[in-house]
Amino acid sequence: MFNEEATLDLFFAQLVPVLAQTGLAFEIVCVNDGSRDGTLARLQTLRATVPGLRVVDLSRNFGKEAALTAGIDHALGAAVVPIDADLQDPPELILEMVRLWQQGFDVVLAQRTDRSADHVLKRKTSEWFYRLHNRISxxxxxxxxxxxxxxxxxxxxxxKRLPERRRFMKGLFAWVGFRQATIPYARPARAAGDSKFSGWSLWNLAVEGLTSFSTVPLRIWTYLGLAVALLAFAYGLVIVGQVLLFGRDAPGYASLITVVLFLGGLQLIGLGVIGEYLGRVYMESKGRPVYIVREEADGGAAQPPHHRDAP
Known part of the structure; x- marks a missing residue:
């Protein structure tokens, strides 16, 4: 949760009855990712009325991927369901998830079939990202x-055994595999407030996803460099042939500067791609923790079971 004070009461009003209908013991682990509004204070108040509520307060805003990692690390149950507090993920789907889980599926995905609540640009860029990622990863x-x-x-x-610190959770979820089932749903609009993800944040998340699970962006520059070198060699042969046969002068300043700027631009882009990967290696080498917990408050609920057949 990051600045979700306006949604908390409605969120728990919908979530708790759904969890109770499962007939299973449950806990609700809320990760406060450095909220600057009254999110933490409201969560502390709700601990008295919401069963099984645990609050993990991070020392600052570490970002969605780190906060999601913190929630997974602190969850005790036989099954774990990450969910945002904005109610764009309908809690009632958890009932179907639990049913499929008890049938033997290890992962039950919720797939958005209708994203009309999102603006057109976000839908299209998301579609392009999934298509590109799945093509190169x-x-x-x-x-x-x-x-x-x-x-x-x-x-x-x-x-939890994966050691990387620059984490793209959707990719990690896919990488571990296991038996999966999918539930389609139409994504509603936010219950309150605005999205905390800016276009720049989404762009950085996309770059993280592409570079975390594929080296194709690096490999491209090998082939691109080879292609440019072959074209330059062929063009050089043409110029030499023209001079020898017809006595033509070599092309002048305009064509020369165009080629130099073009190749210089390619080199800078290639260095930028290498820098993205090198920067990730540098950050991983530091060994810093993904997040730091300032305080953890337990709601005092019974510990959830550790097996899908337990009550």
């Missing part, structure tokens, strides 16, 4: 599937 991300899903304890434990 070995780990295929299901299109229009976000973080809202159910994961068996075995899946959660596998995720």
């Amino acid at each position: 070995d780990s295929r991300i299901p299109p229009n599937v976000g973080d809202f899903r159910l994961m068996d304890r075995q899946v959660v434990d596998a995720l």
